[in-house]
Amino acid sequence: MNCKPYCHITTGFSGAGAFSDGKLSLSAEVGGMLPELIGFDHAQSMIDYTDKIYLEFGADSHVEGAEQTEEIKQIRLRAIQAGLKLVDCPIRHLGTEKAQALYGEIERWLIERGVDIRFGVSCSNLILDGDRCLGVTIEDAQGHSLGELRADCVVVATGRRGADWLEQLCEEHGIAHQPGTVDIGVRVEVRDEVMEVVNRALYESKLVGYPAPFRNKVRTFSQNPGGFVAQENYDNDLAVVNGHSYKELKSQNTNVAILCSHNFTEPFNQPIAYAQKVGELTNMLADGRILVQRFGDILAGKRTWQKELSRSNVRPTLPDAVAGDITAAMPYRAMINIIHFMQAVVQVVPGFAGDETLLYSPELKFYSNRVKMDRELTTNIHGLYCLGDSSGWTRGLMMASVMGVIMGQKLTETEVSA
Numbered sequence: 001m002n003c004k005p006y007c008h009i010t011t012g013f014s015g016a017g018a019f020s021d022g023k024l025s026l027s028a029e030v031g032g033m034l035p036e037l038i039g040f041d042h043a044q045s046m047i048d049y050t051d052k053i054y055l056e057f058g059a060d061s062h063v064e065g066a067e068q069t070e071e072i073k074q075i076r077l078r079a080i081q082a083g084l085k086l087v088d089c090p091i092r093h094l095g096t097e098k099a100q101a102l103y104g105e106i107e108r109w110l111i112e113r114g115v116d117i118r119f120g121v122s123c124s125n126l127i128l129d130g131d132r133c134l135g136v137t138i139e140d141a142q143g144h145s146l147g148e149l150r151a152d153c154v155v156v157a158t159g160r161r162g163a164d165w166l167e168q169l170c171e172e173h174g175i176a177h178q179p180g181t182v183d184i185g186v187r188v189e190v191r192d193e194v195m196e197v198v199n200r201a202l203y204e205s206k207l208v209g210y211p212a213p214f215r216n217k218v219r220t221f222s223q224n225p226g227g228f229v230a231q232e233n234y235d236n237d238l239a240v241v242n243g244h245s246y247k248e249l250k251s252q253n254t255n256v257a258i259l260c261s262h263n264f265t266e267p268f269n270q271p272i273a274y275a276q277k278v279g280e281l282t283n284m285l286a287d288g289r290i291l292v293q294r295f296g297d298i299l300a301g302k303r304t305w306q307k308e309l310s311r312s313n314v315r316p317t318l319p320d321a322v323a324g325d326i327t328a329a330m331p332y333r334a335m336i337n338i339i340h341f342m343q344a345v346v347q348v349v350p351g352f353a354g355d356e357t358l359l360y361s362p363e364l365k366f367y368s369n370r371v372k373m374d375r376e377l378t379t380n381i382h383g384l385y386c387l388g389d390s391s392g393w394t395r396g397l398m399m400a401s402v403m404g405v406i407m408g409q410k411l412t413e414t415e416v417s418a
Contacts, residue, residue, distance in 0.1 A: 011161060285324055
């Protein structure tokens with residue numbers, strides 16, 4: 001928390017991926033809009049190919065939710081009756097503690113083969129000559145210039161933490177882009193007994209709905225059976241909530257994010273700044289920490305008190321979360337979407353929207369304004385490519401990994417032909 005001058009939680013090799021719960025979504029239906037760019041079939045074939053790389057570096061061979069059991073059919077039926085869609089998505093679960101080791105192996109593999117990885121170095125800007133990218137300028141953690149790096153191909157893959165920085169680069173250098181989506185929501189925590197059926201059948205139940213009255217897209221994300229709720233600190237000490245699920249260490253609770261997608265039109269074009277303001281307001285109410293509130297208290301129009309949490313069936317797995325009122329900071333539209341979506345999920349998972357169900361805030365997913373590219377991942381700037389969540393095209397470990405593999409193949413082919 002508040003790591004200075006370096007942050008090895010959201011930056012460094014593999015970024016926040018090394019400290020996530022390490023779930024690889026094996027379906028092209030999940031993880032971003034990359035299929036719109038390269039085609040659904042190609043995206044799925046690249047997921048299958050990239051998955052084999054993960055297996056080579058030690059990923060668990062077991063896949064969750066791969067079989068269409070009678071239990072899954074019944075879950076889907078209840079989802080349809082509730083006006084929700086259950087997205088089929090097999091999951092390969094690395095586990096929070098296992099993901100770190102796996103990405104460490106990949107890092108060592110690359111270094112042993114001559115890849116120069118420079119830690120503690122930031123890219124401050126691009127070097128452009130007209131519509132061609134010639135390289136980058138770099139600096140150390142204190143902001144002191146370290147000179148330039150010149151290259152025929154420059155690949156920006158900064159992840160979510162670099163979304164704001166990349167947006168500034170796009171404006172400064174005329175990199176073609178369009179306003180992206182930002183997700184604002186909460187992390188929900190219930191007892192494992194409530195989620196037992198979907199945990200056993202699917203491990204992660206990806207539900208999507210468009211609740212009245214706004215009909216915005218609302219979805220579940222990052223479900224963690226036996227998991228733990230965690231706080232992460234981003235730039236400017238913005239505290240956001242996330243969830244983890246270890247392979248060995250287990251709690252008595254399951255947590256899952258509920259996210260509302262926000263798309264803005266003219267004249268507003270700063271979705272990232274909007275989400276940050278929501279987070280800052282929530283942090284202000286919680287004195288820089290995460291707010292937690294019981295669902296029943298939200299419906300009753302009252303704040304939650306710490307003494308009420310201590311006697312509830314659902315004990316928070318984030319012990320220093322501050323009991324309070326998340327509705328004092330959550331935008332009305334997002335809050336109504338969350339309430340109505342949770343009430344629909346009850347038809348799929350009885351007890352999900354119980355009075356003691358915990359909601360943590362803010363859960364924010366920052367995605368860059370989507371960089372305009374073709375199937376070859378080429379931008380309107382010659383020699384400049386953009387990958388992963390920073391590109392606005394992906395939203396998860398597997399799809400971002402796929403973009404990396406595609407780029408690696410492209411660079412290899414260019415080198416061979418040269």
